[in-house]
């Protein structure tokens with residue numbers, strides 16, 4: 149993993165090749181600048197024009213931006229549309245027989261679904277949900293394996309105006325319960341089991357456990373997709389098989405026309421408190437963001453075979469699996485498994501087999517594949533590739549160069565896309581035919597995105613200086629509110645301090661170099677980025693203190709070669725400071741406990757015990773000291789406010 153210094157010293161520049169630029173949707177820097185100038189002149193008109201070009205409206209809008217209730221912005225408010233119509237029906241006449249999804253299962257089975265068939269299956273499930281009284285505005289939690297059916301479930305909700313909330317299959321029963329409860333979901337769509345890397349995960353049993361918590365009376369329907377045929381507990385009062393429910397359902401379903409601002413979905417993400425935030429997105433603005441970014445950043449062409457490796461449990465899987473590619477009428481690959489099963493060349497094999505042109509993945513996957521087989525890509529025919537993409541965390545220049553040379557064979561630009569669950573779609577990312585790339589930089593904002601770097605007083609910092617990354621003007625695909633917590637929405641994203649309540653505060657620190665390129669430096673809040681997944685330190689801390697042995701806990705991130713960051717927990721036990729074998733045993737128990745409470749992704753890599761934590765005299769935990777200890781570095785910071793300096797020695801050494 150490179151240091152921040154090595155990123156900042158990165159001097160290599162990769163201009164677009166003539167071959168790529170000449171065919172690109174945005175073929176020159178001038179063309180990019182022209183779009184930016186159009187947006188600069190009148191950003192509302194700019195977005196209104198895009199919305200008219202890109203979306204099929206059932207009822208055209210007359211209002212563009214409504215900022216009366218800022219920061220609760222509304223876009224295209226009096227327009228009506230249906231997102232599923234825009235992703236499916238609009239393609240049927242011209243390309244109903246085009247393959248929408250090439251699905252490859254964990255064990256290599258391939259199933260191709262045309263737009264026509266996908267439309268039918270979505271309509272059937274939509275009708276089936278309606279027959280169970282699921283209505284517009286109802287919340288439906290989706291807890292599914294990464295299969296075509298997950299996309300069908302999302303699209304079926306969109307079709308009837310139900311608000312989906314997808315929960316990643318790796319989350320525990322407790323996390324699932326929390327999300328179901330917060331959303332007030334009336335239905336859950338799941339599968340008997342999930343298989344990834346040959347391992348089974350009993351999704352339905354986890355749903356049962358989540359629903360056994362007493363306060364979940366809101367869920368009255370559980371739809372089960374049969375993936376493996378495993379034995380499951382079947383509760384006839386509530387459970388129904390997907391195949392039985394859809395068997396006699398009509399394959400025509402008139403879409404529910406909803407207003408532009410109707411919530412398409414909520415997606416829970418970690419914040420700086422223990423409680424996950426239900427990020428709520430609109431219908432039209434969100435759809436527009438996914439569409440323009442498909443064209444500008446992914447340079448989408450109808451002949452593309454698009455593959456985004458993200459699970460639909462994350463925003464990347466929403467925008468660039470479930471919605472963006474379908475809205476464009478693209479052919480895309482969906483893969484159920486993991487990059488290393490049954491061998492470390494699986495990704496390259498899939499690219500070769502399905503002739504993938506556009507490959508979008510995360511730096512953590514790239515780093516782990518370098519480790520497992522740096523030369524493996526050479527053994528595959530990857531000439532179908534024309535564009536690569538990276539998302540989720542900063543990509544270190546070494547990984548960038550490997551991806552560029554070994555996978556893209558020095559022919560394919562890499563779009564490093566900075567965005568968030570909250571922005572809905574790409575916000576800072578290169579247009580690959582227009583922008584010269586610098587490894588490790590996400591380059592420039594998309595047209596109409598007024599990204600800036602400011603200091604704590606809200607002033608722009610000059611290029612070369614670090615600061616808070618903000619977006620100054622509203623844009624269509626941005627988060628609308630936090631589900632059932634508008635006040636938290638306002639104070640988190642439009643705080644009075646720093647932003648004067650006006651700018652969107654991203655939670656990242658950033659820097660612009662002398663040419664104006666953006667470099668993302670990482671989170672400024674208590675959010676960790678582990679393998680590209682956002683985890684709140686507070687969330688893990690609350691899980692730890694919920695264990696009967698634990699009195700107090702503090703969690704920090706430590707740089708990790710493959711995962712970007714790893715979780716280090718400092719724990720004070722209720723009883724005595726542990727000794728000998730006990731240390732290892734309790735550490736193990738606590739790691740498993742966190743996996744059970746939140747999910748395996750949140751498991752601490754290390755648990756260190758102390759009789760206390762380093763605290764100021766006013767009782768605040770000094771996390772910056774813990775971060776230094778976690779890295780194994782000497783403490784050189786000022787510790788004059790530290791009440792108990794002796795504790796540092798005790799916390800210095802890993803007790804795995």
Ligand code: 6R9
Pocket residue numbers: 417462463464538539540541542543564565566567568569570590654655656668670671677680681682
């Ligand atoms: C899309 C997604 C958002 C956080 C974000 C930032 C980090 C994402 C990045 C990146 C540097 C990139 N992040 N993309 N950092 N370069 N290209 O990942 O959404 O899960 O909400 O995470 O991820 O820290 O604030 P989400």
